Amino acid sequence: MLKEIFYIFLSLSIIVNICGCAPSLLKFDVNTPAQTLTYAGSPQIDDQRPRFREIFCGLINESSEAQQRLIQCEDYLWRLNDEKQGDKLSQPLPMHDPSLRIILVTGAFAECFPKMGKPYADAAARLEKLGYRIDTIVVGGRSSSGYNAAMIAKTVDGLEFKATERLILFGYSKGATDILHFLVDYPEHAKKVTAVLSVAGVINGTPLADKFADTYENWFKNTPIKACEPGDGGVLKSLKRSVQFPWLAVNPLPQNVRYYSIVAFTHRENVQPGLLFTYDLLRTTDPRNDGQVIFYDQLIPGASLLGYINLDHWAIAVPVKEKTASSAWEAASTHPHVRNLLFEAMILFLVEKRSFW
Amino acid sequence: MFFSRCFLLLISLIIILLGCSAANLQGFSLETPAQILNPVGMPSVKDGRTRFREIFCKLLSEAPEYRDKAGRCENYLTRLSDERMSAEQLSKLPANNINLRILIIPGLLGECISDTAFPFETAMEHLRSRGFQIEPLIVSGRSSSDYNAKQIAKAVENLALKKEDSLILIGHSKGAVDILHFLINFPGLARRIDAVVSVAGAINGSPLSNRVADIYSKLGANLPFNECGPGDGGAFRSLERPVRLTWMANNPLPASVKYYSVASFTDRDRINRWLVSGYDMLNTIDPRNDGLLLFSDQVIPGAILLGYANDDHWEVALPFEDNNSMLSKSMSKQISYPREVLLHAIILFVTENLNSSGSSD
Numbered sequence: 001m002l003k004e005i006f007y008i009f010l011s012l013s014i015i016v017n018i019c020g021c022a023p024s025l026l027k028f029d030v031n032t033p034a035q036t037l038t039y040a041g042s043p044q045i046d047d048q049r050p051r052f053r054e055i056f057c058g059l060i061n062e063s064s065e066a067q068q069r070l071i072q073c074e075d076y077l078w079r080l081n082d083e084k085q086g087d088k089l090s091q092p093l094p095m096h097d098p099s100l101r102i103i104l105v106t107g108a109f110a111e112c113f114p115k116m117g118k119p120y121a122d123a124a125a126r127l128e129k130l131g132y133r134i135d136t137i138v139v140g141g142r143s144s145s146g147y148n149a150a151m152i153a154k155t156v157d158g159l160e161f162k163a164t165e166r167l168i169l170f171g172y173s174k175g176a177t178d179i180l181h182f183l184v185d186y187p188e189h190a191k192k193v194t195a196v197l198s199v200a201g202v203i204n205g206t207p208l209a210d211k212f213a214d215t216y217e218n219w220f221k222n223t224p225i226k227a228c229e230p231g232d233g234g235v236l237k238s239l240k241r242s243v244q245f246p247w248l249a250v251n252p253l254p255q256n257v258r259y260y261s262i263v264a265f266t267h268r269e270n271v272q273p274g275l276l277f278t279y280d281l282l283r284t285t286d287p288r289n290d291g292q293v294i295f296y297d298q299l300i301p302g303a304s305l306l307g308y309i310n311l312d313h314w315a316i317a318v319p320v321k322e323k324t325a326s327s328a329w330e331a332a333s334t335h336p337h338v339r340n341l342l343f344e345a346m347i348l349f350l351v352e353k354r355s356f357w
Numbered sequence: 358m359f360f361s362r363c364f365l366l367l368i369s370l371i372i373i374l375l376g377c378s379a380a381n382l383q384g385f386s387l388e389t390p391a392q393i394l395n396p397v398g399m400p401s402v403k404d405g406r407t408r409f410r411e412i413f414c415k416l417l418s419e420a421p422e423y424r425d426k427a428g429r430c431e432n433y434l435t436r437l438s439d440e441r442m443s444a445e446q447l448s449k450l451p452a453n454n455i456n457l458r459i460l461i462i463p464g465l466l467g468e469c470i471s472d473t474a475f476p477f478e479t480a481m482e483h484l485r486s487r488g489f490q491i492e493p494l495i496v497s498g499r500s501s502s503d504y505n506a507k508q509i510a511k512a513v514e515n516l517a518l519k520k521e522d523s524l525i526l527i528g529h530s531k532g533a534v535d536i537l538h539f540l541i542n543f544p545g546l547a548r549r550i551d552a553v554v555s556v557a558g559a560i561n562g563s564p565l566s567n568r569v570a571d572i573y574s575k576l577g578a579n580l581p582f583n584e585c586g587p588g589d590g591g592a593f594r595s596l597e598r599p600v601r602l603t604w605m606a607n608n609p610l611p612a613s614v615k616y617y618s619v620a621s622f623t624d625r626d627r628i629n630r631w632l633v634s635g636y637d638m639l640n641t642i643d644p645r646n647d648g649l650l651l652f653s654d655q656v657i658p659g660a661i662l663l664g665y666a667n668d669d670h671w672e673v674a675l676p677f678e679d680n681n682s683m684l685s686k687s688m689s690k691q692i693s694y695p696r697e698v699l700l701h702a703i704i705l706f707v708t709e710n711l712n713s714s715g716s717s718d
Contacts, residue, residue: 246388
């Protein structure tokens with residue numbers, strides 16, 4: 001009997017002490033290893049964080065603008081507890097190589113907000129001056145990944161390459177999901193692709209979409225909006241964890257393509273007002289999210305993990321904060337400069353990998 | 358632009374209205390593949406569910422006590438969307454191999470209630486009568502996994518094995534974690550182990566432990582308790598999620614051992630009343646839990662996934678009903694989980710898999 005009372009005591013202590021009703025069972029804890037939520041048979045993730053950190057931090061250290069704005073690399077790149085040390089340059093920064101042909105793919109609803117929906121628009125303009133050919137595919141902002149895969153296929157099909165060029169697809173947010181669907185649905189076109197890089201990619205879907213997709217389909221799917229057509233209306237359905245995760249499990253990605261992933265998550269105080277509500281909803285599942293996607297849902301199976309960026313889902317790639325700022329001072333925040341350097345670091349990392357492709 | 362902003366505003370309002378009523382973001386859906394949370398870089402989990410289901414269901418159909426009242430086998434093994442169907446012509450059951458030595462290690466506080474219920478207690482008796490060599494290995498119920506690893510090491514060291522014997526360790530709940538610590542802390546003795554099986558194993562720990570560990574170390578760690586000493590008091594700390602995940606990331610498991618995992622989860626109606634509050638708390642993260650652990654936290658990296666037992670954390674292994682314990686889900690033995698079938702199916706699967714030099718499914 002005594003032992004049963006002991007068990008009951010424990011149960012009660014669990015109820016009383018956990019039901020102290022903190023919003024989440026999980027703390028915002030970065031003393032944790034990199035994690036991935038995956039399916040049985042999923043290929044392993046390859047950890048490339050130390051080298052990416054060297055490149056990103058090297059660029060920040062070399063940038064006078066970053067120095068003026070007191071941008072510190074460690075403030076923007078999380079170091080989880082399993083990342084190996086290596087923040088002194090083991091090799092010099094790679095030289096730029098404009099033979100990478102870059103295509104950026106926009107995220108959900110980006111088409112509806114043309115002034116702020118294009119990822120890395122300023123950063124791409126900088127690198128184009130160095131000779132890179134960089135284009136952006138504005139996919140259907142309100143359409144499913146299957147629908148947008150056809151748009152990507154059409155663009156890729158129409159591309160002409162120089163013999164030395166290598167095609168790299170950058171997918172931001174749902175853009176990454178759309179790219180994966182393109183690779184699976186159009187295997188012939190996929191042969192033209194050398195590498196895919198996801199930035200805050202909704203790879204496993206997001207539980208937020210499970211919550212809101214039906215509402216969108218019932219109420220807003222056909223609502224006319226000037227800047228973006230309704231498309232097939234499947235934007236949120238494509239992002240449901242219960243849709244995207246099963247899709248991944250039964251659609252192995254082509255092995256001729258190399259995959260890379262950059263993940264975003266940040267503290268609540270760094271989240272833009274427009275993302276706070278969804279951040280709080282996700283916080284009950286895991287506080288390490290970027291306001292739209294949980295950190296372990298952002299890795300492509302079999303990808304190389306480049307790093308965890310300490311920015312929210314928008315700040316990592318699109319200028320929402322700057323475009324909606326109420327003052328010039330606010331608009332000139334550090335984010336645009338960090339984004340520029342982050343984009344350049346991603347390109348340089350891929351340039352260095354080119355010799356292994 | 359005006360329309361875009363109105364649209365955004367409308368969406369935002371709907372989101373807020375819906376979100377305010379949100380208890381959790383995910384429903385209890387079985388239309389999902391197996392989900393496994395692992396530190397990055399861990400070996401892939403292999404899928405053994407189809408063959409395990411064949412074995413389990415065949416054994417269940419032959420068990421007299423379940424023949425008429427068990428209902429379909431699917432009631433006991435949950436089928437997720439990515440599990441392949443069996444071939445129409447089922448292959449034969451593997452033969453019993455009595456050259457297996459099997460040790461079963463209990464979970465958290467298991468020592469404290471070992472005379473009320475021990476994992477697979479009744480099932481062990483039945484299987485022993487068929488010639489299997491199965492023994493309980495009681496470890497400290499209130500100690501850390503490192504502490505218990507020493508107890509496992511001592512037992513393994515003292516075990517007289519014949520040349521033809523294969524040694525299998527089966528761990529329920531924290532028992533599985535204790536086994537993994539033993540493998541890392543005692544690599545010499547780990548070479549004697551052929552296979553490790555986790556049943557509802559707390560492999561990644563539990564989000565519930567994150568809160569309980571502090572409370573326990575302040576209030577409960579030194580409480581006297583007849584049946585089990587305080588040990589090193591580190592039991593709950595060992596089950597904290599960050600502790601477990603960090604440990605997993607830093608300690609690659611020996612490749613000489615084969616790993617197997619049976620996970621458990623069920624719907625709220627089937628949860629033991631003493632576990633309902635834990636279930637509800639975990640429900641905020643994912644309703645697919647067993648009252649103490651999330652389903653995605655129960656698979657050993659690199660293991661062969663055997664299946665998802667459709668019951669709560671205790672019911673899959675602990676026969677509380679045999680002693681009319683107030684901890685039992687029901688006083689009726691007729692509706693208890695078929696633990697004997699589960700244990701027998703695990704043993705047969707492992708036997709077949711060890712003999713087939715690595716093919717899984």
